[in-house]
Every structure is written in structure tokens, then in C-alpha cells.
Amino acid sequence: MKPQQPTSFIASAQRVVNIELAAIAALNDKFDDNFTQACNLLLNCEGKVVVCGMGKSGHVGNKIAATLASTGTPAFFMHPGEANHGDLGMLGKKDILLAISNSGETVELLNLLPVVKRLNVPVIAMTNRINSTLGKHADVVLDIGVEQEACSLGLAPTTSTTVTLVLGDALAVALLDANGFTSDDFALSHPGGSLGRKLLLTVADIMLRGDEIPLIHEHATVSDALLEISKKGLGLTGIVNQQGELSGVFSDGDLRRLLDARVDIHGTRVHDVMTRGCKTSRQEDLAVAALNLMENHKISALLVVDDKMHPVGAFNMHMLLKAGVL
Structure with missing residues (x-):
């Protein structure tokens, strides 16, 4: 492998940042009626928000579930592979499924849809392809499409996962504001560590x-x-x-x-x-x-x-x- 010049590393890093910044900025134009509908569904959820995604989408979904849970919206992550072999029992009739798939064709997710529909559980999809199978069967579709991945090969999920993460944060904070969630409420779910000490100590x-x-x-x-x-x-x-x-x-x-x-x-x-x-x-x-x-x-x-x-x-x-x- 040929040694790289320091300037090459910096140029690559700057290219990644610029591509991802542009994609995040473009996300502003996607906050439409679908986003409002998704927020209303989540706000009125009587159960829990069950976040589901495979691969990199799963890693991002795990973080989104954690952010929702810590900001006043009960949520947890369900691995779609495990859900196909028994863990789907985690999903209740009062829950909402937040399904994340860049392609909208993730087999492990699609296999869950018949049971999800039978339970009459609303599905919010986060996908790059609105007209994908997942998009067509979802109650609300949130567009996470990007013009290009930051990966120079255009293959590794980079920009798309960043946009998904930001969209998840946007959902969590919008719900936090709508719920009137306070620092005291936040403290109740963060009793440990320095954060808990700062919020709970009088x-x-x-x-x-x-x-x-x-x-x-x-x-x-x-x-x-x-x-x-x-x-x-x-x-x-x-x-x-x-x-x-x-x-x-x-x-x-x-x-x-x-x-x-x-x-x-x-x-x-x-x-x-x-x-x-x-x-x-x-x-x-x-x-x-x-x-x-x-x-x-x-x-x-x-x-x-x-x-x-x-x-x-x-x-x-x-x-x-x-x-x-x-």
C-alpha cells in the first residue's frame, strides 16, 4: 500500500464533512406533513416506540431508541433478526414500530410486516426509497434519502446513517418540547454518573x-x-x-x-x-x-x-x- 501524504488524509476528512453537512442541511426541506404526522403518532402512543433496523441502520436505531427513552418517550430497540425468531413478542398492540431501512427492502424487516399489520400496530418508516416495499406498507414515511454517501466508493453507509441519526434526534426533541419535558424529568432517567449528580443534587x-x-x-x-x-x-x-x-x-x-x-x-x-x-x-x-x-x-x-x-x-x-x- 502506497504511503499517503498528510494533506491527503485531511482532504478526505474535509470531503466527508462537507458532504454530510450538505445532506443535513437538505434535511430541513423534508420536515413536512409526514414529519408532523409521525410526531402526532408518537406523541399519542399509549405503549412504547419499538425501533427496528438491520446492520448500520440497527446501530443508529439503537441510539435513536435510547435518545427517545431518555427524553420522555418510552422506547426500546428490537433486532429484526431476533424478532423473526421470537423477539417479536416484545411488540404490543399499543406500540408503534419505527422501522429503519435505507433501501426499504431489508428482508428481516419485511418479514415482520404481516404480523405487525395483524396486530394493527402503526408503522413509521425511515427510508431512502419512499416507494419501496417498506414505504408502501408504512403508515408514515420519513425520507432519509441522500444524494451521495461520503464513502469515496459510494458503498459504505455514511451520509445516510448521519442523516438518519439527525432525523431521530429531531423526532426526540420535537416530542420532548411537545411533552413539556423538564430537566427534573430528565434527571429521573439519568440518576447515575456526573449527569445524575448535576441534575438531582440539591x-x-x-x-x-x-x-x-x-x-x-x-x-x-x-x-x-x-x-x-x-x-x-x-x-x-x-x-x-x-x-x-x-x-x-x-x-x-x-x-x-x-x-x-x-x-x-x-x-x-x-x-x-x-x-x-x-x-x-x-x-x-x-x-x-x-x-x-x-x-x-x-x-x-x-x-x-x-x-x-x-x-x-x-x-x-x-x-x-x-x-x-x-
Whole structure:
């Protein structure tokens, strides 16, 4: 095999990207009444969406089923080869079959149609050939036709599988929007890993409580505030009034500014130099929302307050990092 120049590899890669980008752009013109009809069928499905495809279409179908399931549309993948030997029992009368075949003539898929029709299960076909056997027997046909595959031989499914994947994403997101699917709903199907931690953890799950909260009275001195900051290790302390309400905070940054101004830290009341109108969090806030607040305002720690502005907790960036939110 003759060695290739680096420029040849890059040229091939750019050619693939350009061909596939053009095919994805052309997909915009195919969102018509058929797409709307498919969305309505899926939206009103009382059972599950059963995605089916052979070969590369099957690999893409697996991903489409997973995306649908994680965005509020119950779905799973059924291998057509296995379905011909018993797994067709997965398909129920209230389900919808989403059949993917570039040619529309995949034998393993076509063999399923008589039973599918007998069950009166609606069929949504994703195919390159609308007038294929699969297309003719489907209730709705979604066109995944492309002008050319990105493969230089024009044989390996490349552009066609990319377009199918994008169309599957379009279906899933359209249904997500129509269902009013929220981040809380998303969290319920993603409890594991960093994604689950970001979506499920609340401030109450990570915050310090009780005596661990850095707090001093507003009549205390700056020196007292410095001792509390050092003792609790969050880089700030809350300042409370006689009713126990949060009046403000005093942080490491505030201390540096006072030292630069040569202020007497032993004789100055912290009430006179604290930061008022400080940002706070609530126990029920999502930890990721608190993180966004801290990043937007360049804050390294936050106090948590209740409805009466009484401090009930505190946390910092390190605690968010330890909890896997960052």
C-alpha cells in the first residue's frame, strides 16, 4: 500500500464533512406533513416506540431508541433478526414500530410486516426509497434519502446513517418540547454518573449545617470575623442581626481591601464594612443552579437562608467539586 501524504488524509476528512453537512442541511426541506404526522403518532402512543433496523441502520436505531427513552418517550430497540425468531413478542398492540431501512427492502424487516399489520400496530418508516416495499406498507414515511454517501466508493453507509441519526434526534426533541419535558424529568432517567449528580443534587445535600456555618453578630469586630473565617474555612462569614437574620457577609476579599486601607481590624465593627445585599441560596435549589450563580458572580462560597433570611447552611466551590457537580 502506497504511503499517503498528510494533506491527503485531511482532504478526505474535509470531503466527508462537507458532504454530510450538505445532506443535513437538505434535511430541513423534508420536515413536512409526514414529519408532523409521525410526531402526532408518537406523541399519542399509549405503549412504547419499538425501533427496528438491520446492520448500520440497527446501530443508529439503537441510539435513536435510547435518545427517545431518555427524553420522555418510552422506547426500546428490537433486532429484526431476533424478532423473526421470537423477539417479536416484545411488540404490543399499543406500540408503534419505527422501522429503519435505507433501501426499504431489508428482508428481516419485511418479514415482520404481516404480523405487525395483524396486530394493527402503526408503522413509521425511515427510508431512502419512499416507494419501496417498506414505504408502501408504512403508515408514515420519513425520507432519509441522500444524494451521495461520503464513502469515496459510494458503498459504505455514511451520509445516510448521519442523516438518519439527525432525523431521530429531531423526532426526540420535537416530542420532548411537545411533552413539556423538564430537566427534573430528565434527571429521573439519568440518576447515575456526573449527569445524575448535576441534575438531582440539591443545595441541602451538600451544605454545612449548625455550628459549621460561619456566623458572627453584626456588633462583632473585624478581628472576630477574621477568626470565624479562619475557624470555619469557607473564606467568608455571615453577619446576623439581633433577630438572627442575615445582614451581609464578610469575606477574604473584604479583609484584603481593609488591610490595604490600613483600617484597625480590632476596633472596627464588621457591620460597618461588610458586604450588604449578598447573594444567597436556598436548600431546595439545585446544586448546579447554585454553581451557575457562583460562577456568574465570581463567588467562591455561599450562605443558605430560609424564607425569613435566617442562615441555615453554607457551602463553597470545593464542596461542589467533591460532590461531582463541577
